[in-house]
Amino acid sequence: MSFPPDYIEELNLLALYNLSSAQEGIKVHRHSAAPESVAAAERLFRKGLITQVDGGYLTPLGNETAEHTHKLLAILTSG
Structure with missing residues (x-):
């Protein structure tokens, strides 16, 4: 799966x-x-991860998801 x-x-x-x-x-x-x-951005808004359809701020769920995203990036880019 990808x-x-x-x-x-x-x-x-x-x-x-x-x-x-x-x-x-x-x-x-x-x-x-x-x-x-x-x-x-529209999809993230519909999923309740951001506050505006064109961005805005992270919701609490969005903040948690972004934290995981940042951690994943750090792991994948560590060398």
Whole structure:
């Protein structure tokens, strides 16, 4: 089993969040972001992981998911 491209896009967005500050969100601009990123933000919003359809802040579940995403990236990139 492998990660579908949609999941990879969602993980990429979650990896952009700064976990050291709950006051720092992200914005996915519809007019300049890749369509895949816009769609990923919409899916994360529908799943209850972010507060706005175009980014915003992490919800509590989103914060936990982003923490796991950051840990996974750290493991995979350690050399």
